[in-house]
Amino acid sequence: MTEGVTSGVESPQSPADARAHAGHDQLLVARYAANDAYESELDEARRLVEGCSVCAAVATDIQLISRATAGLPAPRRRRDFRLSLEQAEELRGSFFERLLRRLAAPGMTAALRPVAGVALSLGIVLAIAGTSAGLPQAALPASAPDQEMYALEDAAGTPAAGAPAGQDPGQPAHSPVPHAAPGEAPALQPGGAPGPTGRGVTTNEENEYRIDDIDDGGIEPPETADTLTAADTGGNPLIYAGSLLALASLGVLLLSWFARRRVRDPLLR
Amino acid sequence: MEDSSRPSGASLPGQAGRGAADVTGRRPADEAQHARDRALVQRALAGELDAFNELVLHYQDYLFAICVRVVNDREAANDAVQEAFFSAYRNLARFRGDSFRSWLTRIALNAATDVLRLRKRRPADPYPEWEDEAWQPPADEDDAPERQAMRRNAAELLRRALAQVTPDQRAAIVLYDVEGYDYQEIADMTGVSLGTVKSRIHRGRLALRGLLADNMELLRD
Numbered sequence: 001m002t003e004g005v006t007s008g009v010e011s012p013q014s015p016a017d018a019r020a021h022a023g024h025d026q027l028l029v030a031r032y033a034a035n036d037a038y039e040s041e042l043d044e045a046r047r048l049v050e051g052c053s054v055c056a057a058v059a060t061d062i063q064l065i066s067r068a069t070a071g072l073p074a075p076r077r078r079r080d081f082r083l084s085l086e087q088a089e090e091l092r093g094s095f096f097e098r099l100l101r102r103l104a105a106p107g108m109t110a111a112l113r114p115v116a117g118v119a120l121s122l123g124i125v126l127a128i129a130g131t132s133a134g135l136p137q138a139a140l141p142a143s144a145p146d147q148e149m150y151a152l153e154d155a156a157g158t159p160a161a162g163a164p165a166g167q168d169p170g171q172p173a174h175s176p177v178p179h180a181a182p183g184e185a186p187a188l189q190p191g192g193a194p195g196p197t198g199r200g201v202t203t204n205e206e207n208e209y210r211i212d213d214i215d216d217g218g219i220e221p222p223e224t225a226d227t228l229t230a231a232d233t234g235g236n237p238l239i240y241a242g243s244l245l246a247l248a249s250l251g252v253l254l255l256s257w258f259a260r261r262r263v264r265d266p267l268l269r
Numbered sequence: 270m271e272d273s274s275r276p277s278g279a280s281l282p283g284q285a286g287r288g289a290a291d292v293t294g295r296r297p298a299d300e301a302q303h304a305r306d307r308a309l310v311q312r313a314l315a316g317e318l319d320a321f322n323e324l325v326l327h328y329q330d331y332l333f334a335i336c337v338r339v340v341n342d343r344e345a346a347n348d349a350v351q352e353a354f355f356s357a358y359r360n361l362a363r364f365r366g367d368s369f370r371s372w373l374t375r376i377a378l379n380a381a382t383d384v385l386r387l388r389k390r391r392p393a394d395p396y397p398e399w400e401d402e403a404w405q406p407p408a409d410e411d412d413a414p415e416r417q418a419m420r421r422n423a424a425e426l427l428r429r430a431l432a433q434v435t436p437d438q439r440a441a442i443v444l445y446d447v448e449g450y451d452y453q454e455i456a457d458m459t460g461v462s463l464g465t466v467k468s469r470i471h472r473g474r475l476a477l478r479g480l481l482a483d484n485m486e487l488l489r490d
Contacts, residue, residue, distance in 0.1 A: 030471040061478045061485055068427050068488045069446040069477075077333040079347050081354050082322040091358050105362045267356040267379045268363065269460070 021054040033059035034066065103259035112256050120249035126242025133238065306369035314361055321361070325354055328370065331448075332377045338443045339381040340388075341432045349384045353377035374448075375458040378440055385436050423487040430480040438473030445470050 025048070031037045032045035048055040083091070092098060102108060306327075312320035332353060337346035353376045357364075366372050431439055440459065444450045445466075450458070455466045481488065 026475055027468075027471055030475050031467070034471065034474075036467060036471070058475075058478065061481075062474050064485065064488050065427075065474055065477050065481065066446050068423065069431070069442060072338075072424055072427060072447060074330070074334040075337045075343070077330055077350075078343075079351075081329045081332075081350055082325045083318060083354065083358060085318065087355075088318045088321075088358065091355055093359075101359070102362060106365060265356050265360055266383070267352065267376045268360055269379060 017053055021052050024048050024052055024055050026055075026058060029055045029058050030062050033062035097263070100259040101263045103256050104263045109256060109260065112252065116249045116252040116256070120246050120253065123242045123244070123246025123249055127239050127246060128242070130236045130238030130240075130242055133236065302370070303368055310361060310364055310369060313358075321358055324357075324369065324373075328373055329354075331370075332373065335374065335443060335448065336377055336381045336384075338428075338431065338447070339378065339436060339440050340384050345384045345388065346381070349377060349380040352380040352383075356380070371450075371454060371458055374444075375460075378458060381440075382436065419487060423484075426481060426484050426487060427477075430477050433480055434473050434476045438469045438476065441466055441469035442473045442477075 025044075028037060028041055028045050029048055031041070032049060037045045049059050050056070093101070103112070306324065309320045309324050313324065329350065332350045333346055336349040336353075337343055340346050340349060353373065356376050357373055364372050431442070434442070437459075441455055444455045444458065445452070452463050452466050452470075456463045459466065461469075478485075
């Protein structure tokens with residue numbers, strides 16, 4: 001701020017004028033002088049310029065400075081800034097740098113990022129869908145021993161242990177007892193107590209009965225979901241396509257990110 | 270160019286009824302210049318170095334004038350302009366705007382700011398080339414020697430005062446008063462808001478007025 005500064009041509013201000021001027025908004029006067037005051041400020045600015053000799057001098061000086069600045073002669077350049085072939089070659093950089101620069105260009109980035117993002121999402125969805133599609137196939141054979149067990153129990157006239165109450169034992173259902181690995185006894189709830197689902201009681205005797213059946217070769221040892229999934233999904237093209245798409249998109253995104261970091265020019269901030 | 274960002278104001282006695290911008294003479298938007306620049310950029314992108322060098326020929330005086338006023342040193346300004354053209358060449362594919370001139374100005378201002386930041390301090394004499402004829406206003410043959418001397422004196426005083434305001438204020442004043450850009454263009458070039466640009470210009474002028482208070486008479490002539 002330049003409060004109290006008098007213009008060279010203004011008449012000397014009285015102490016009263018100086019005191020009054022001390023509280024005047026010089027920035028408003030400067031804006032007014034440059035025709036840059038807002039409508040709401042115009043009355044106040046006019047009052048300052050018309051009522052205070054110092055503010056009037058400031059306004060006049062501001063205009064004068066603006067004109068004088070515009071009229072400043074331009075200093076002459078002595079160097080020629082045209083690029084030589086060698087400089088141009090050096091600035092162009094290697095093929096890799098040019099590729100990165102192209103990737104980092106705003107237009108390319110603007111197009112590439114959403115497309116790669118969508119492709120990445122699609123790839124992940126495809127891979128998940130492919131995996132999920134393999135899981136039911138894996139689950140079905142695992143329940144076959146249960147069905148055979150129900151059939152055996154139907155023949156004996158007793159309901160199958162672990163069969164849900166009120167459910168037709170002939171209907172395929174997932175056993176509440178977790179399947180064990182091949183060659184192992186099926187897992188039981190501790191102490192034969194009802195499982196967390198409360199869907200039936202499994203006793204040690206029944207367990208032995210089942211083990212005997214298995215050992216006798218009446219029921220094939222259940223295959224685990226893990227072994228089946230690996231087998232079934234091994235050739236699923238959805239998983240391959242999805243994974244490939246996701247990886248490629250991720251690669252493009254990473255390359256784009258790397259390019260932006262690598263060729264970032266501080267002068268283009 | 271019509272400056273729509275400027276609110277309506279009042280005319281002071283002695284004022285031409287237009288803003289300072291008009292006093293300095295706004296240049297009209299030059300579509301032909303933009304079209305020419307875009308064509309040269311396209312050719313340069315296709316690998317024609319001559320096309321880029323033609324752009325350099327068009328803008329090197331202009332960029333040097335801005336940079337030397339912002340950094341107050343001829344050599345530093347040379348470096349800034351050189352860096353600006355290097356950067357422009359490297360990143361030509363990134364030019365997307367309408368005005369190559371504005372894009373280049375922004376790069377040059379950033380380069381000048383970097384130069385100032387590197388120097389960290391002002392030189393003892395911000396204008397070591399006071400006696401350099403290149404800095405002197407062109408003499409009018411009809412002018413009396415005394416009058417020429419006065420004009421030179423006024424220009425030197427104003428340059429010294431400009432060198433003492435903050436770099437941001439100086440850049441804004443140079444772009445507005447000397448180069449004739451409007452507020453919005455300066456805001457775009459410097460990456461600050463419109464209000465900040467206005468504030469820098471007005472505060473800068475007030476600071477100049479404070480620095481020149483004892484010599485305002487010279488500017489009146």
